[in-house]
Amino acid sequence: MQITWYGHSAFRLDFAGLAVLIDPFFTGNPAFVSDKAAAIKGVTHIVLTHGHGDHVGDTLDIAKSNGATVTTNYDLGMWLMSKGLEKLNPMNTGGTTDLGAFTVTLVRADHSSGDITNGMPIYLGNPCGVIIKAKGEPTVYHLGDTDIFSDMALIAEIHQPKIAFVPIGDRFTMSPATAALAVKRFLKVETVVPCHYGSFPFIEPNADKFLAEMKGHSTKVVVPEKGKAFAV
Secondary structure: OEEEEOOOOOEEEEEOOEEEEEOOOOOOOOOOOOOHHHHHOOOOEEEOOOOOHHHHOOHHHHHHHHOOEEEEEHHHHHHHHHOOOOOEEEEOOOOEEEOOOOEEEEEEOOOOOEEEEOOEEEEOOOOEEEEEEOOOOOOEEEOOOOOOOOOHHHHHHHHOOOEEEEEOOOOOOOOHHHHHHHHHHHHOOOEEEEEOOOOOOOOOOOOHHHHHHHOOOOOEEOOOOOOOOEEO
C-alpha cells in the first residue's frame, strides 16, 4: 500500500490497482501544495468521515470528473446526492460495506457534522472514523475529527488496525498530548500518522509536540512530506 498525505486530514491510499481518497480537502486547504490533477488521477473511491467542509472538500468535483463512488454516512450521502453526486455507497456507524477489493467500516468519533446554508446549520449525520481493510494490506484506521474516548480500545480490538491517521491539531480535535495518549493506551498500532494540523493558524502548526509525546514508544510515527507517497 502507498499512502499520500495532502495536508489537513486528506489522504490517498493506492493498493490493488485502486486509488481511494479520504476527506479530499484540496481547494481552499492552505496546506495543500500538490497538483490536484495528479492527486485525483485514477481515483476510484472517496470515503468521507463527516460533513464539515474541510473534509468533504472537493468530493463532488472529483466524483464528477472520475466517476468515483462515495462512501459515507446516509445523511451526508443524501445531501451530496441532492447536489449532483451520482454514485453513493451509503452506510452508518457500526456498519461495514464490501466494495470488492476492500471493505469500509464506519466507527464512532466524538465531534460534530454539518454545513452552513444562509447562516443556518444543516445536520449531516453523525461524525465517524473509518476502517479500511483489504486482503494482503495493513488495516487502516482514519480517526476523523475526534476527542479521545476509551472505546477506541474496543475498536482496535475488533478491527486490529496496523496504521492510524490521528488528529492532533487541538481546538477542534484532540491535542497532541491527548492524541498520543490515545495511541499509547487504546490503539496500539504499528504506525501512526498525525494529521489535522499545520493548515489553519488556530490549530497546531506542526507535529513537534506529538512527536515529543510519542518519544520512546514502540509505535512508529511517520510525519510524511505533503504530496509524497510512502509505502507500508
